[in-house]
Each structure stands twice: as C-alpha cells, then as structure tokens.
Amino acid sequence: MIRDLVTYEFLRLALLGTIFVSFLAAFVSPIVVYRKMEFIGDGVAHATFAGLAIASILSSNAVFFGVLSSVVFALFVWYFSKKNRFSESSTIGVLLPVFMAFGVLLLSKTRSYTVDLSSYLFGNVLLINKNDIFFVVGVILFTVIVYLLFWRDITYYISDEKAAQFYGIKVNLISLLIMFFVSLSVVAAVKISGIILMGSYIVLPGVFAKATSRSFKGIIVKSLLFSMISSLTGFTIAYYFDLPPGPTIALTAFAVLIVTTSFKRK
Amino acid sequence: MMKIRVENLSVKFGEYYALKDVSFEIKAGDFVGIIGPNGAGKTTLLKVIIGEIRDYNGKVEVYGKIGYQPQLNTVNREFPMDVLTYISLPLYVKNRRFSKIEKERALKMLKKVGLEDKANDLVGNLSGGELQRASLARALLSDADILLLDEPDSGVDEMGKSTFYELLYDFKKEGNLTIVMVSHDIGLVFKECSTIMCLNKTLHCHGPTEKISPDKLKEMFGQFDVWIRGDKHYEIEHRERSK
Numbered sequence: 074m075i076r077d078l079v080t081y082e083f084l085r086l087a088l089l090g091t092i093f094v095s096f097l098a099a100f101v102s103p104i105v106v107y108r109k110m111e112f113i114g115d116g117v118a119h120a121t122f123a124g125l126a127i128a129s130i131l132s133s134n135a136v137f138f139g140v141l142s143s144v145v146f147a148l149f150v151w152y153f154s155k156k157n158r159f160s161e162s163s164t165i166g167v168l169l170p171v172f173m174a175f176g177v178l179l180l181s182k183t184r185s186y187t188v189d190l191s192s193y194l195f196g197n198v199l200l201i202n203k204n205d206i207f208f209v210v211g212v213i214l215f216t217v218i219v220y221l222l223f224w225r226d227i228t229y230y231i232s233d234e235k236a237a238q239f240y241g242i243k244v245n246l247i248s249l250l251i252m253f254f255v256s257l258s259v260v261a262a263v264k265i266s267g268i269i270l271m272g273s274y275i276v277l278p279g280v281f282a283k284a285t286s287r288s289f290k291g292i293i294v295k296s297l298l299f300s301m302i303s304s305l306t307g308f309t310i311a312y313y314f315d316l317p318p319g320p321t322i323a324l325t326a327f328a329v330l331i332v333t334t335s336f337k338r339k
Numbered sequence: 340m341m342k343i344r345v346e347n348l349s350v351k352f353g354e355y356y357a358l359k360d361v362s363f364e365i366k367a368g369d370f371v372g373i374i375g376p377n378g379a380g381k382t383t384l385l386k387v388i389i390g391e392i393r394d395y396n397g398k399v400e401v402y403g404k405i406g407y408q409p410q411l412n413t414v415n416r417e418f419p420m421d422v423l424t425y426i427s428l429p430l431y432v433k434n435r436r437f438s439k440i441e442k443e444r445a446l447k448m449l450k451k452v453g454l455e456d457k458a459n460d461l462v463g464n465l466s467g468g469e470l471q472r473a474s475l476a477r478a479l480l481s482d483a484d485i486l487l488l489d490e491p492d493s494g495v496d497e498m499g500k501s502t503f504y505e506l507l508y509d510f511k512k513e514g515n516l517t518i519v520m521v522s523h524d525i526g527l528v529f530k531e532c533s534t535i536m537c538l539n540k541t542l543h544c545h546g547p548t549e550k551i552s553p554d555k556l557k558e559m560f561g562q563f564d565v566w567i568r569g570d571k572h573y574e575i576e577h578r579e580r581s582k
Contacts, residue, residue: 093413107418131408168523179538219359225435226419227430228418228424229431231414231415231418232414232415232418232420232425232462233408233409233414233425233428234413235409235413236407236408236409236413236414236427236428236474238391239391239407239409240432240481241388241432242426242428242432283417286417286419287419287461288421289418289419289420290375291419292419337454
C-alpha cells in the first residue's frame with residue numbers, strides 16, 4: 074500500500090481526503106446526534122445531489138454547486154422551522170425528494186447517467202482531487218473557528234435552548250452556523266461516502282461518543298478517535314480486498330460501533 | 340410598587356386567539372399563581388412577558404429584571420453538562436467567560452439550594468426535584484427581582500415540591516422577589532400563592548387567594564383537566580392522560 078501511495082497521486086489524495094473528512098465529521102457528528110438532526114443530515118446529503126447534477130451537466134465545479142444546493146436546502150429548513158410554518162422534519166420530508174428528483178431528472182439527460190449516479194449515491198473516493206482537499210480543509214477551519222468562538226454558546230444551546238435564548242445566547246445565530254457547517258461537511262464527505270451512506274460520517278461517530286463519554290470535550294475526542302480509526306481501517310480493507318471504499322468504511326464504522334458499545338464503560 | 344402591568348393583551352396564532360383582552364397588574368412582593376386548563380394561554384402569557392412573543396396587541400410593561408425558569412422538559416438531559424456549568428448560564432452571558440469570583444458565587448448558590456455536593460454531577464443524573472432547584476439557582480444567579488416559573492413542579496415528587504417551595508419562600512423574603520408561577524396543580528397554587536389568576540384565553544378572576552374558592556373555579560372551568568388537591572390527585576391525572 075505504501076508503495077502505491079508513493080506512486081499514485083489519486084491514492085494519496087483519496088487517503089488524505091478520508092483523513093480530513095473523518096476529522097471534520099468528528100466535530101459535526103456529536104451536534105447532529107444531540108440536536109437530533111440526523112434527518113437534516115440525510116436531507117442535506119440528498120439536496121447536494123441536485124447541485125452535483127447541475128455541475129455535471131454544465132461540466133462545472135461540483136463543490137460550488139453542491140454547496141449552493143445544500144445551503145439553499147438548509148436555509149429553507151432553518152427558515153420554515155423558525156417561522157413555525159411547518160415542523161423541521163416535515164420541511165425536510167417535503168424538500169428531500171424535490172431536490173433528489175430534480176437531480177435525477179437533470180442527470181438522466183447526461184450520457185454518463187449510470188456512472189455519475191452510482192458515484193454520487195455510494196461515493197467514489199478515487200474521484201477526490203486537490204480542490205476537494207482544499208475545500209475540506211476550508212470547512213475544517215470554519216468549523217474549528219466556530220467551535221473555538223462559540224464553544225460555551227453551543228453547549229448551552231444544546232443543553233437548554235429555551236433558557237439559553239432567554240438569558241442572551243444568540244440561538245438563531247448558533248443554529249444557523251450549525252446548519253451551515255453540517256451542510257458544508259456533507260458536501261465535503263459526499264465523494265467518499267456518497268449520499269446514501271452519509272450517516273456513517275455524520276451520525277455514527279456522535280452515537281459512539283454519546284454512548285461512551287461524560288463530558289462534551291470527551292465526546293469530541295472520542296468522536297475523533299472513532300471517526301479516524303473506522304475510516305482508516307475501512308479504507309485499508311477496501312484497498313487490500315479491492316472493495317468500494319464508501320460502503321466498506323460505512324460497514325467498518327458500524328462494526329466498530331457495535332463491538333465498542335457492547336463493552337462500553339462510561 | 341408595580342412590577343408587571345398588562346393592558347388589553349391579545350395574542351393570535353392564525354385565526355385562533357391564545358389570549359384575548361387580558362389586563363392585570365402585579366405588585367412587588369406578590370406571589371402569583373396562574374392557573375387554567377391546557378391551551379388556556381398560560382405559557383403564552385409568560386412568553387409575552389419575557390419577550391419571546393413580540394407579535395401581540397396591547398401593552399406589556401415590566402419594571403425590574405426577570406429570571407425565567409422554563410418547563411423542566413426543555414432541558415436536554417442526555418447532554419453531558421455538569422450542574423455548576425448549567426446554573427452559571429446567566430453569569431457566562433454577562434462576560435462570555437467564568438471568573439473565579441463568579442464560580443464561587445455559583446457554588447454559594449448551589450449550597451443555598453442544597454446541591455453543593457452535586458456541582459460536578461451531570462444534569463441528566465439529577466432527580467426532578469434537584470433539577471428544579473438547579474433551575475431555580477440559575478434564575479436567581481441572573482440577579483432577577485421578578486421570577487417567572489413555568490410549571491416548575493411537573494415531574495417532581497411531593498417531597499421535592501415541599502423543599503422547593505420552602506426555598507422559594509426563603510429567597511422571596513431575602514430578596515423581596517416577585518414571583519409569577521404557572522401551574523397545573525390548583526391545590527398547590529392555593530396553598531403556596533398569595534394571589535391567583537384564573538386564565539382561559541381571557542382573565543376569569545384575579546385576586547387574593549383567600550377570596551377565590553376552589554369550588555368556584557371548578558364551576559367556572561367546567562371540564563378541568565387538573566384535579567383539585569386531594570387523595571392521589573396526581574396518580575389520577577396521569578392515569579387519565581395515559582388512557
């Protein structure tokens with residue numbers, strides 16, 4: 074594997090992308106789990122599909138259009154739930170098939186329909202390029218800065234939103250920032266995990282950390298360990314057994330979760 | 340001295356009135372219990388007073404600093420936050436950090452509410468009564484002279500309630516607090532509060548506790564979904580609701 078890593082740039086980029094996305098997911102996942110936003114993550118992932126399809130048709134920047142469609146989706150959800158027009162989950166349930174159907178319709182008009190669809194749905198880590206790496210690093214910086222600036226605000230927001238709002242925490246700003254970095258993380262992870270398997274990155278590390286930690290700092294550390302170990306193990310297994318990395322990483326993460334939480338000690 | 344003045348307050352959600360033409364005044368040192376059936380507008384009234392609902396008709400004036408205790412079920416008990424951090428929220432918001440002095444102040448407050456040995460425990464491990472006292476400590480750390488409590492006794496056992504109200508009286512005496520409490524438990528309101536407000540969209544009665552009889556209330560509200568304090572009224576209520 075090391076020889077191939079030295080020889081092939083695409084493999085180095087794939088490994089680097091996997092490491093960075095795992096790092097990013099470790100910060101995002103606990104919030105997704107504690108705020109019960111699993112469905113939003115799924116919705117944003119599906120929304121990304123519309124942007125990716127537009128980029129594919131225009132032969133344009135996939136990251137730009139992916140971000141655009143996921144952010145538009147996230148803003149819709151945020152706006153409608155804040156205005157109490159519809160519940161958050163209803164809004165996601167309504168918009169998810171709309172964005173997905175839009176993407177499928179657009180892609181159906183391209184020649185590489187089946188190949189593209191499969192890559193977007195289940196991921197293709199070998200498609201990662203340098204721009205993707207820069208993008209992930211950018212999202213990591215954004216997420217880490219938000220964490221550093223608003224660490225306490227985020228903890229109070231998750232712990233008791235009503236009281237946090239009353240005593241002066243800017244809960245609308247915090248929820249918007251969270252929505253943004255969840256959206257950006259989903260776009261960053263989509264080439265590795267694909268839309269369908271996104272949960273392995275944005276849900277599983279948080280679920281593991283929640284089951285095994287008793288402080289928010291501990292949660293982030295354990296989420297980081299889980300995310301890194303399961304991704305790198307999955308990546309290595311995929312390499313040696315010639316398997317698609319996205320599904321292999323997802324199954325590895327699930328196996329690690331089951332094994333570790335069976336012997337958990339808080 | 341006036342603490343809260345509400346004049347012709349109406350709140351509408353779509354076509355539906357949550358509150359209609361409500362007017363009252365609350366004086367300094369009052370301990371007001373707001374009672375009414377589900378959907379009577381009790382929590383809406385508190386939300387208007389704290390400024391969470393701004394879309395209303397009428398006039399609301401507050402003279403003082405409010406400390407607010409939302410319903411205990413708004414607390415995410417799965418999230419690992421220690422009790423000291425939990426109660427320190429108003430102190431953090433002031434300076435966006437915790438100084439040593441503030442930490443000591445929070446610890447003193449925990450001692451006052453009888454939770455000094457729980458400072459490092461997780462909020463999720465507290466009993467209903469302990470969480471209620473921790474939330475009270477949090478409200479008091481905001482230097483409030485008006486306390487708004489939204490159903491502070493739901494999910495708390497009788498012993499916990501009794502401890503809570505003893506504490507509340509002590510703090511009331513010590514800081515000349517004005518307390519406004521929403522409750523489902525009529526018996527408790529009659530026992531603890533000096534003034535009662537009966538709300539069901541409009542204000543049906545407002546006056547000193549001794550001038551309002553429970554029988555009159557029952558008559559007024561008809562199919563009331565809470566039970567006059569008596570033998571095991573809580574168990575009856577829960578059984579009825581779980582049907």
